[in-house]
């Protein structure tokens with residue numbers, strides 16, 4: 001075959017692959033859609049009239065009412081304590097389609113939330129400046145334009161719709177498989193939990209698992225707010241009752257998709273599955289999770305082996321960077337090429353990690369429902385002959 005013929009052949013394969021990808025929905029411009037069989041497209045900006053999402057592929061027959069979105073949206077909301085941004089949104093979900101008489105019909109579900117408390121003038125002074133550490137510079141370099149009001153599309157306001165979509169995902173996962181997806185704040189700046197009780201996570205504004213430390217957290221946050229600075233955080237996610245077998249080697253591995261989804265949350269700079277980076281200094285005899293018929297003896301892997309769930313608890317952890325919008329003056333450049341000083345006004349979270357807990361739960365739930373439907377599509381007829389190992393210590 002001549003070089004020309006080889007080139008032509010390669011081109012036709014690439015074209016065919018691209019066409020297949022487009023028609024199968026694998027290749028969607030411009031990455032505002034997440035998931036293959038339970039796919040969520042979000043739209044909207046922080047200070048636009050509304051934000052929303054379209055969920056395609058939701059199984060029919062699931063009861064869902066607008067009130068059911070309130071709990072998780074409130075957990076994500078600002079303005080509920082002095083330790084998060086003071087913006088107060090009602091976050092009332094309107095269900096525009098895909099639900100008839102309170103039950104999902106299998107057709108696309110459109111959800112809408114109107115923005116009601118935007119204060120765009122706070123952003124006038126930075127409309128043409130690049131906040132160091134924020135997405136302003138990179139958005140300009142990519143699109144040649146950006147909506148500066150409240151950070152536009154790069155604002156965590158967008159994650160409201162991920163949380164809303166995940167209310168449906170969490171409900172289906174719980175009803176169908178008894179799965180619970182829970183998260184908590186595992187570190188706030190230098191402070192780490194000194195005790196652990198799931199019951200305490202929801203009783204304080206930090207999602208902190210040790211109530212006795214809440215005064216310490218409040219004092220730290222008050223000090224931080226007065227100083228005008230911000231701080232990073234760690235959020236842990238724990239998923240119970242995922243059956244063994246979910247995940248698609250090699251490019252749709254469960255841990256790979258979880259990592260990608262969690263990394264896709266604003267301000268996330270690191271993701272660990274199981275022991276994560278602590279594995280670096282572990283030895284194989286310690287890290288491997290030994291198996292007995294009565295259960296796994298440990299869970300260093302975080303519930304995923306070979307990209308497939310083992311039936312153990314799934315554990316992930318994310319690192320969130322400190323908020324970049326600061327009222328403390330910093331140095332930057334503007335769109336016209338001038339070196340300038342920058343001061344950010346407006347209402348901001350001094351620690352974005354505090355509100356990230358329900359968002360991380362949401363992304364994990366969206367990955368899991370998608371993987372559940374994909375596993376059902378490919379492997380529903382497979383008969384498993386080997387023993388199923390209880391999760392045991394893990």
Ligand SMILES: Cc1cc2nc3c(=O)[nH]c(=O)nc-3n(C[C@H](O)[C@H](O)[C@H](O)COP(=O)(O)O)c2cc1C
Pocket residue numbers: 085133134135151154155156265266267268321323324325347348349352353355356359
């Ligand atoms: C829950 C949450 C709240 C956030 N709130 C703010 C904020 O008030 N001010 C800000 O500058 N960034 C905030 N961020 C972070 C920005 O959205 C993020 O830093 C920005 O989009 C740049 O993206 P990157 O940090 O992922 O690179 C928040 C992030 C999350 C997850």
